[in-house]
Each structure stands twice: as C-alpha cells, then as structure tokens.
Amino acid sequence: METVYITRRERFNSAHKLFREDWSIKKNNEVFGKCSNQNWHGHNYILFVTVKGVPNPETGFIINLKTLSKIINKEIIEELDHRNMNLDVPFLKGVIPSTENVVIKIWNRIVGPISDAGGDLAKIKLFETENNFVEYFGGREPF
Ligand code: NI
Numbered sequence: 620m621e622t623v624y625i626t627r628r629e630r631f632n633s634a635h636k637l638f639r640e641d642w643s644i645k646k647n648n649e650v651f652g653k654c655s656n657q658n659w660h661g662h663n664y665i666l667f668v669t670v671k672g673v674p675n676p677e678t679g680f681i682i683n684l685k686t687l688s689k690i691i692n693k694e695i696i697e698e699l700d701h702r703n704m705n706l707d708v709p710f711l712k713g714v715i716p717s718t719e720n721v722v723i724k725i726w727n728r729i730v731g732p733i734s735d736a737g738g739d740l741a742k743i744k745l746f747e748t749e750n751n752f753v754e755y756f757g758g759r760e761p762f
Contacts (some may be wrong), residue, residue, distance in 0.1 A: 624741055626669040627687045628733070631696050635662040635704035635716040659703065662747050666695065669732060671741035682738035690732045695725055718747040722755040730757065 636659050637651040647655040654660070672681035695699055699706055704716035711730055714720045722745045730740045742761070746752040754761075 620675050622673060623669055623681055624669050624671045625681050625684070626667050627684055627691060629666045629668070629688070629691050629744055631664050631700040632661060632664065632697050633664060633702055633704050633716075634659045636660065637715055637716070637717060638705075640703070659705075664699075664748040666691070667744040668729065668733075669741075669742040669744070670738040672739050682733070682736060684734050685736065687733065690729055692737065694728050694732060695741075706732055718751065718753045721745060722753050726755050726757055 624634050626679055627721050635654075636656055637654040642650075644655075660667065669686065670682045670687060696709065702708055704721065714724060722743050725745070726740065726743050733736075733740045740748055740757065742754060742756050744752055744754045761762075
C-alpha cells in the first residue's frame with residue numbers, strides 16, 4: 620500500500636501559565652521557571668496536523684486540505700487563538716497547559732472529526748517556541 624503522510628500547518632497565539640495551586644510560589648518557580656509567572660505570558664504556537672492514507676484514485680487526495688483546515692480552525696484555532704489556556708478554553712479545563720498536555724487534548728478533539736471526513740490522523744506536532752516542540756501519535760508507536 621502506498622501510504623502517504625500529508626500535513627496542514629496552522630498558527631495560534633495563546634497565553635498561559637504553568638502553575639500548581641497546591642505548591643508554594645517558590646516550588647512553582649523552581650519547577651516551571653518563567654512559565655509560572657503569576658501574570659501570564661504568551662506564545663506564538665505553530666501546529667502541524669498530519670493525516671496518513673493512500674491517495675484516492677479519483678482525486679489523488681488522502682484528505683481534502685480545505686476540509687482538514689476547516690476542522691482544525693473550528694475545533695482548535697477558534698478555541699485557542701487570543702485566549703488564555705488556563706481560563707478561557709473548556710477543553711483544557713483542569714489541565715496544566717504544557718505543550719505535552721495541550722497536544723494530547725488537541726488530538727482528542729480532532730481525531731473524531733477528521734475520521735468523519737475520511738482521514739486517519741497520524742501525528743500532531745506543536746511548536747511552543749522556535750526551539751521547543753512536541754509530537755504526539757495518539758499514544759501509538761510512531762512507526
Ligand atoms: Ni509558556
């Protein structure tokens with residue numbers, strides 16, 4: 620089978636802080652550093668959503684990228700862009716908004732709609748900074 624991976628990139632800006640209320644400010648500082656800043660800080664996130672499949676013989680597509688972009692925008696970008704991850708985003712409620720946790724929540728939110736559109740979600744990559752990113756394969760081994 621000629622499996623191909625296709626990726627759509629989207630961007631959003633969000634504020635957050637990494638902080639545990641059950642820890643002292645000192646301990647939060649030691650563990651989370653600058654990211655524990657009481658008055659929030661923001662990141663310019665870059666999200667890569669990868670779908671795998673065999674190109675449809677009629678269209679040559681694995682998934683229509685317009686459809687994929689629509690799903691990501693509706694489910695993720697509209698929820699996160701210019702929002703505070705700790706306060707404003709229902710699907711992140713009760714979660715420390717580390718890049719690791721956020722990427723799992725993003726997966727769980729779009730895997731269904733992508734599947735409904737005939738796509739097989741393979742990977743999500745999320746850049747928090749130029750130098751730091753995480754990848755998630757839905758809890759499966761990647762290859
Ligand atoms: Ni941060």
